[in-house]
Structure formats: C-alpha cells, structure tokens
Amino acid sequence: MPPRDGAGPRQRPRYFPLRRIRQLPQAVRDNGGVHQYRDDGVVLRTQKLGEADRIVTVLCRTTGRVRAVAKGVRRTKSRFGGRLEPFTHVDLMFHSGRSLDIITQAEVIRPYGAPLGGDYPRYTAGVAMLETAERLTPVDKEPALRQFLLLIGGLRALGEEEREPRLVLDAYLLRSLAVAGYAPALEECARCGAKSNGARLPAFAIAAGGMVCASCRPPGAASPSPQTVALMLALLQGDWEAAGRSERRHRVECSGLVAAYLQWHLEHSIRSLRHVERA
Amino acid sequence: MYEGVIQHLIDELGRLPGVGPKGAQRIAFHLLAADPEDVKRLAAALVEVTERVRFCRTCGNVAEADECRICLDPRRDLSVICVVEEPKDVAAIEKIREFRGRYHVLGGAISPIDGVGPDELRIRELMTRLSDGTVTELILATDPNLEGEATATYLARLVKPMGLRVTRPASGLPVGGDLEYADEVTLGRAFEGRRLLDV
Ligand SMILES: [Zn+2]
Ligand SMILES: [Zn+2]
Numbered sequence: 001m002p003p004r005d006g007a008g009p010r011q012r013p014r015y016f017p018l019r020r021i022r023q024l025p026q027a028v029r030d031n032g033g034v035h036q037y038r039d040d041g042v043v044l045r046t047q048k049l050g051e052a053d054r055i056v057t058v059l060c061r062t063t064g065r066v067r068a069v070a071k072g073v074r075r076t077k078s079r080f081g082g083r084l085e086p087f088t089h090v091d092l093m094f095h096s097g098r099s100l101d102i103i104t105q106a107e108v109i110r111p112y113g114a115p116l117g118g119d120y121p122r123y124t125a126g127v128a129m130l131e132t133a134e135r136l137t138p139v140d141k142e143p144a145l146r147q148f149l150l151l152i153g154g155l156r157a158l159g160e161e162e163r164e165p166r167l168v169l170d171a172y173l174l175r176s177l178a179v180a181g182y183a184p185a186l187e188e189c190a191r192c193g194a195k196s197n198g199a200r201l202p203a204f205a206i207a208a209g210g211m212v213c214a215s216c217r218p219p220g221a222a223s224p225s226p227q228t229v230a231l232m233l234a235l236l237q238g239d240w241e242a243a244g245r246s247e248r249r250h251r252v253e254c255s256g257l258v259a260a261y262l263q264w265h266l267e268h269s270i271r272s273l274r275h276v277e278r279a
Numbered sequence: 280m281y282e283g284v285i286q287h288l289i290d291e292l293g294r295l296p297g298v299g300p301k302g303a304q305r306i307a308f309h310l311l312a313a314d315p316e317d318v319k320r321l322a323a324a325l326v327e328v329t330e331r332v333r334f335c336r337t338c339g340n341v342a343e344a345d346e347c348r349i350c351l352d353p354r355r356d357l358s359v360i361c362v363v364e365e366p367k368d369v370a371a372i373e374k375i376r377e378f379r380g381r382y383h384v385l386g387g388a389i390s391p392i393d394g395v396g397p398d399e400l401r402i403r404e405l406m407t408r409l410s411d412g413t414v415t416e417l418i419l420a421t422d423p424n425l426e427g428e429a430t431a432t433y434l435a436r437l438v439k440p441m442g443l444r445v446t447r448p449a450s451g452l453p454v455g456g457d458l459e460y461a462d463e464v465t466l467g468r469a470f471e472g473r474r475l476l477d478v
Contacts, residue, residue: 045392051297076453082464085425086392108463117428120436124429127391272391 035096039063040109042151043088044130048074056084056103057134058092059151064144065137068094068101080106086130087113087155112155121279122158125165127272129154129172135266136180146179166278167243167251170258171235178236182265185210186233192216200226204257206264228253252278285311334366337408339384339401341366349373349381356380360408361418362434364388364427372420380418383408388426389433397433405434409441416444423450423468449474 041060049055052074057067073080083090083106093105116123133151137144154172157163177183188195190209194216201211203221211229212221227250234242235254246254255278263269280286285307293303310318334340335347342348349355349369359380363369369382385400408414419434421427435445451469452461461469 079460081462082424082468083462085464087425088464111464111467113425114464114467117425118432120429120433123425123432124391131392271394275389275391275396 036093036104037063037096038091038093039066040089040091041066041148042112042130042133042155043084043086043090044134045086046070046073046084052078054084055100058090059133059137059144059148060092061145061148062143064139064142065134066094066101066141068092068103069097070103070106082111083108085111085113087111087116087126089152089155112159115159119165121277122165124272124276125169126155126158128169128270128276129158131270131272132173132176132262132266135268135270136176147176150176150179163240164251164279166255166276167235167246169276170232170251170255171238171243173258173262174232174236175238177262177265182209183236184232184261186229186236187211189213189216201229204229206257206261210261222257224253224257225250228257232257334384338382339366339386339404340369340382354379357413359416359418360405360414361420362405362431363420364422364430368420368422378418380416385421385430388421388430390426400430402434402437406437409438409443414443416446419445419447 039060039062041058041063043056043058044065045057047055047057049069052072054070054073055067056070056073057065059065070080070084072078073084080103082088084103088111089109091107091109092103095102095104113126116126129151133147137147150172154168154176157168157171158165174184184190184204189201189212190205191212192215194213196211202214202223203212203217204210204224205212205216205218205221208216208218208221212218227246231243231246231250231254234240234246259270259273263273281289288310289300289303289307292298292306293300295303298306310321331343332341333343333345335342335350336345337350338347340347340349342350344351356379359378360383361372361378361380362383362385363372364385364387366384369384372378372382383401383405385402385405387395387400389395389397389400409417417434417438419431421430431447435447438445449469449472450465451472452458452465458466
C-alpha cells in the first residue's frame, strides 16, 4: 500500500483547508470510506468466509465484476436467505469497504438457479457459464455490460426446457468469447483471410484462431465435419433453428472444439467443463 | 510482532477458522495468564484428537475406532441411510433424536466450479453399501443450497435403478419467522415441499 498523508476521510476534521477538500472525492474513491452504491447483477460464485459469512462474486450490470462480503449469510436465520445463491439475479446495495465491499441489502430480480438444482445436466452447464463469465471479467469493477447481458440471456435460455443445455452452454461460450474479442474465424481462413466461398476450409487451428485454408493449415490441426462448423456458426449467430436441427455427433464435436478453443484463449482451464453432462 | 515462541503461538492460532490476528493475540495472552494445568489439558486434548480420531471406514463419520459409534450400535436401523455432506451434519441430526438409521458422509457437495465432481466425494463407497439390498430407504440430507440440491439430484438419479425409497428433508420457512420476510427461493422451495393437512 502506498503511504498516505494523514488519516482516511472518516477521521478528517471538518475545517480542512480548501486545497485538501478538493482532493476529497478522489480519496473517497481510493480507500472506500463511507460510500454506498446500488447495482443489479448475477451471483457467479460464493466462498465461505469465517464462521458465517461468505465472499460473493457478482457480475454487475454497471460496476462489472465485484467481490463482496455477505455477513451472516450462512446462518439459517440470515435476512439474506437464499437470495445470494449462485445464478440469482439480484438487486444489491453495497457499502464500500477497505479491501472488499459489503453487501447490505439484496432483493431477488429472478432466481435463475431455481430450475437447475433438480436437473443435473442443466446445473453443470450453468456452472460452466458462471465460471467462464468470471474468467472473462478478470479485472475487478471494470464495466462489462455486454458480458452481463450475454450471461442473463444464456441463463434465461438454460431455463427453457426445450433447449439442450450443452447447446445453450456452447452458444454462450462462443458468444462471450466473441464479446471478449476472441470470436473464432469460421467463414474465412484465420491466418490469411481467404474466404471459404462455398468451398470448405479443411481444418480448425486453435492457436491460429479458427478455421484455416489448406495452405495455412498447421500440423496437428483438427478436421471437423462441415456440419460441425455450420453448427458453430449457427450458435455464434444465435440461429437456434439451424442449431436445433443438428445431429448429436456434430454437437459432441462442436463442444470439444469450443472447450479447447476457450481454454486456449483464456490461458486457463475452466474447471467445471469437465463435469458438464450432456442430457 | 512478539518474541519467538509467543509469535509462533499467535501465528498457529491465527490459522484456525474464525480467528483473526487480534483474536489470536487475545487467546495467546489468555493462555499465558491461565493455570498451566488447564493449558496442559488443552494441549493433551489437541494431541489426543489428532492421534485417535479417524474416519469411519463404513460411513465416513468421525470415529475413534475403525467404525464410528453409530455404525457399531446394533440398535440402529440398517435399512435406512441418511446421506450428509459433513460429519458435523451427523451431529446436528443426532441432536434431534428422530432418526434411527445410519449415515453416509460424502465429504462435501458436488461443486464443479471448485473442481469437485462426483468422483471426489464418497459416492462409490455409498454405492457399495447399497449393493447388498439391506438398505431400502435413502434420505438425501445434503445442504439446502444449490450445490446440495444438485448433489441430491445426482444421487437420486444414480440410485434410481435400485428401486429404493429416496426422500429429501423438506426445506422451507424458518420456524419462528414471518412469511413476508422469507426470500423468493426459500418460499418457492417451501411451496414445492408442502404437505397435506389431514384433519
Ligand atoms: Zn489461409
Ligand atoms: Zn460410521
């Protein structure tokens, strides 16, 4: 921590010279001070803290990803109840703290987790979405509105019974990668930019950034079937009708490619992907 | 910072759950001021617990022998197993003196985000216990949160071919509270688990 001149704003006397008062707003933002803010967000993860508290990671609409403490939330008589469970879209009031902010109020907007507990494949797909959302928003409190909206859309689709959960997950992964600037090239060569023009690109090269033409193909690149590539494109574009017509073997191949592509670009494994079940 | 052994004690105490640096310091100085005989008894209890307590080979509960006292008790009903996450859940259910069957401690709940899948829990051991047909009812008493719920769902699906009676304790409104203060998730569960009032 950089050395600070004098005490925090809480201890500042009221008769400060004008020059110091001008600095006050910045100082308030720097060390938290007494500062409240309100935002809505999706609970991504909770971790136990001490006897009865939890650290709750929330992807907020305006603030971005926030880690905050919910005090006493693990007690059965906690006023938070089940409001701060993962997947819940909540309206929150925060109190800025020195290291972590503190959640002082929570109201449920929509409990996206409610239909998941009783459906294991849907639950595991959902957890992989939450983990990915956390990984794609690595900086604390950096606004990530598009990631937030995409997650809300993904969770809503996951709750719809007619949708195959793994397909919803793969669509979410592809689109959140695209928002983060890592959309895989599917219609032109990722290396030289040659358009497929109806003729098919023969290989998928993860490190190159997607499909590649015959002359750019690096050794060891995968050779997915054209239907699999078409499925990836449909999922990326949100064409559920086309995606819904795909065959199981192409879905399986698509999931494998998306998982490998995601984890290569994140430079990190998504732990929950290993546990995702296909319905 | 303090001198050598005192700081060492404070550091060790500070690693306990729920004990912060200030608390550790307070406990350390309390121990220094206490009757040395009391402190020696505490030290002996700490050593004894690490030497003597292990996990029951049948149910995974804490035990002082190969099996815990519940598994060794011939009066317990062998046809019912109550599945819980942690040994402390066994203690909590034992306190209500309602359940006469035996337990199975999973060692946690399925939590894919933490890398904990079915293989990381004592699920294979549970399946082995169920295989000889003695057990006819399974109570899935994992925590009433999403991970506990998903774990119960996974287990219910896994044992389905065995044709057991599978139940889950109702979760719902806290006794002594007002309905209007219940959150939507709790209230939703309470409605799902409602029972017939047969008067
Ligand atoms: Zn090329
Ligand atoms: Zn036992």
